[in-house]
Every structure is written in structure tokens, then in C-alpha cells.
Amino acid sequence: MIEHINKQRVRKLLEAHAAGDFDAVLAFCTDDLEHFASAPIDIFPHLGRRHGKAEVRQMWEVARSRYADVRHEIKTMICEGNKVATDLRIFLRKRDNERIVQYDLAAFYTLRDGRISRIREIMDTFDLVQQVLECDLSRLLIAGTARP
Amino acid sequence: MTEHSLWRLSRALHRAINDRQFDALTELLDDDVDWAIYGPIDMFPFLGARLGKDAVLETIRQIADTVHIRRLDRETLMLDDGAAATMVRCAMTTQESDKPITARLAQFMHFRAGKLARLRILIDTFDLVEQTLGRPIDLPRIGSFA
Numbered sequence: 001m002i003e004h005i006n007k008q009r010v011r012k013l014l015e016a017h018a019a020g021d022f023d024a025v026l027a028f029c030t031d032d033l034e035h036f037a038s039a040p041i042d043i044f045p046h047l048g049r050r051h052g053k054a055e056v057r058q059m060w061e062v063a064r065s066r067y068a069d070v071r072h073e074i075k076t077m078i079c080e081g082n083k084v085a086t087d088l089r090i091f092l093r094k095r096d097n098e099r100i101v102q103y104d105l106a107a108f109y110t111l112r113d114g115r116i117s118r119i120r121e122i123m124d125t126f127d128l129v130q131q132v133l134e135c136d137l138s139r140l141l142i143a144g145t146a147r148p
Numbered sequence: 149m150t151e152h153s154l155w156r157l158s159r160a161l162h163r164a165i166n167d168r169q170f171d172a173l174t175e176l177l178d179d180d181v182d183w184a185i186y187g188p189i190d191m192f193p194f195l196g197a198r199l200g201k202d203a204v205l206e207t208i209r210q211i212a213d214t215v216h217i218r219r220l221d222r223e224t225l226m227l228d229d230g231a232a233a234t235m236v237r238c239a240m241t242t243q244e245s246d247k248p249i250t251a252r253l254a255q256f257m258h259f260r261a262g263k264l265a266r267l268r269i270l271i272d273t274f275d276l277v278e279q280t281l282g283r284p285i286d287l288p289r290i291g292s293f294a
Contacts, residue, residue: 003228038252038272038275039272039274040274040275043274043287075268076231076233076256076258076268078226078228078231078232078233078256079226079228080225080226080227080228083224083226084226085224085226085233085235085254085256087233087254087256087268087270104186104268104270105270106235106254106256106270108224108233108235108254120224120235122235122252122253122254122270122271122272123270123272124186124187124270124271124273125272125273125274125275126187126188126273126274126276126277127186127187127188127273128274129274129287133287137188137285137287138188138190138191139190141191141277141281141285142190142191
């Protein structure tokens with residue numbers, strides 16, 4: 001079954017990414033890989049839309065320069081044909097102060113000829129911003145001190 | 149070929165939110181449904197985790213009181229045995245002011261005997277908050293950026 005094989009490919013990609021082995025990760029991807037993460041790019045300038053292995057690698061390397069001990073838990077993985085969707089829990093350690101960041105991430109992968117050609121990510125960015133800035137943004141907005 | 153449970157649930161959710169017709173949805177929720185839409189519950193009380201049919205129906209009523217769905221574009225869809233994943237672009241207006249809001253949702257659903265047993269929805273919530281406020285959030289200059 002192609003679904004079983006494609007799930008295995010995505011699992012291997014995730015394992016290599018967690019290990020920081022970007023050569024191995026990119027070996028699972030097509031040269032024209034597209035990556036898009038919906039996130040506020042003024043706070044996460046390395047996210048947004050990236051095209052091609054070099055740009056995607058640079059994005060991952062910037063993230064890895066700021067975070068260590070990356071790991072993930074796969075909560076759900078669903079596959080149909082050449083498409084795989086994963087519901088992940090991501091764990092990171094901030095290098096500057098050792099604090100742990102954890103968040104949920106939905107990642108949708110499209111495969112072409114056995115390689116991943118498209119990655120699309122959606123996450124609870126409000127919670128992620130709060131963890132990165134280490135502030136209770138909801139409270140600040142409700143109190144008016146974040147000047148919405 | 150039997151219709152996948154996703155389609156019946158999708159129609160029932162749409163009718164519940166837009167028309168306040170909850171009968172079909174009630175039939176499609178498992179008694180012990182495990183439901184979570186991740187996001188800031190202080191700002192959107194209908195987000196967060198719910199357990200059980202009654203709690204989920206109450207949440208859907210809160211959503212129906214808050215927004216009206218104008219358009220749903222399913223950008224990605226995966227159907228598996230007893231499960232589904234979709235990425236949907238949802239155009240809504242608020243009931244209070246008719247303000248347009250667009251959000252992209254990632255949905256993961258698991259079904260048991262044709263009924264929704266587990267649901268997880270992820271949204272780019274920072275963008276959702278900014279759209280709801282109608283202006284960018286001026287972030288405090290504290291902590292370290294990503």
C-alpha cells in the first residue's frame with residue numbers, strides 16, 4: 001500500500017529533522033520543495049514561504065540556531081495517496097535561557113515520485129508567540145497594555 | 149460505496165452553525181466525543197477542549213452566536229478508514245458587526261461507528277486575533293524573538 005510507504009517516508013523525515021540531520025531530511029524532498037508555515041513573520045522572520053532546498057535548509061538552520069533538543073510526538077497521521085497529514089506536538093529548548101517551548105503543529109505533506117514536494121504548516125501561533133515572548137498576551141490585550 | 153462520515157459531519161456542522169439546526173449534528177456526535185480547537189480561550193470562549201456530546205453542542209451554539217460561515221474552500225483533504233484530515237479556508241462574518249474574518253483551519257477527525265469521536269482543529273490564531281481586533285497587535289518588547 002502506497003499509504004503505508006508514504007507514512008514511513010514522513011516519519012523518517014520527521015526523525016531526521018528532530019536529529020538536525022538536514023542533509024538526510026532534504027534527501028527525502030524534491031529539488032523544488034515548497035514550504036509554507038502560517039505565522040507572523042515580523043516575530044518569526046525565518047518562517048513564511050520558502051522555495052527550494054537551499055531556502056528551506058536555511059530556514060531550518062536559523063530555527064536550530066535558536067532552539068535545541070527538538071523532538072516531536074505524532075498524535076495523528078492520516079494518508080491518502082500522495083498526501084500525508086500529521087498532528088504533531090513539538091518540543092524545543094530555547095538556547096538563550098533553556099526554557100522549553102511546546103506547541104501543536106498540523107503539517108500537510110504532498111509527495112511526488114516518492115519524495116516530499118510540499119510542506120504546509122498550521123499552528124496555534126498566538127500560543128507560540130506567548131511562549132517565545134514569555135508573556136501572557138491575552139491578559140495584556142484584555143488589559144489594553146499591548147495596545148491592540 | 150458508502151459515504152465517508154466526514155461529509156455528513158461537514159454538512160451537519162454547517163447547518164448547525166449557520167441555520168441553528170442541531171438535530172443532524174446531535175446524531176453524528178459520539179456520546180464521549182473528545183473535542184479541541186486550540187486557541188486563546190480568554191478571547192474566544194468557544195475555543196479549547198470539550199468532552200462529551202452536550203459540551204460540544206453547547207460550544208457549537210456559542211460559535212453560531214458568534215460567526216456566520218460565508219464560504220468554505222477545502223484546500224486539502226485526506227480520507228482514511230475512520231479518520232479524515234482537511235485544510236480548509238473559512239470565510240466568516242461576525243454576528244455582532246458583520247466584520248469579515250478569514251481563517252485557514254487544519255482539522256483532524258476520528259470516527260467511531262460513523263460518529264465523531266475525536267476532533268482537533270489548529271488555526272493561525274495570531275492572525276485570527278489581529279483580524280478580530282481589526283488592527284495589528286503591538287507586541288511588548290520583552291523576551292527573545294524566535
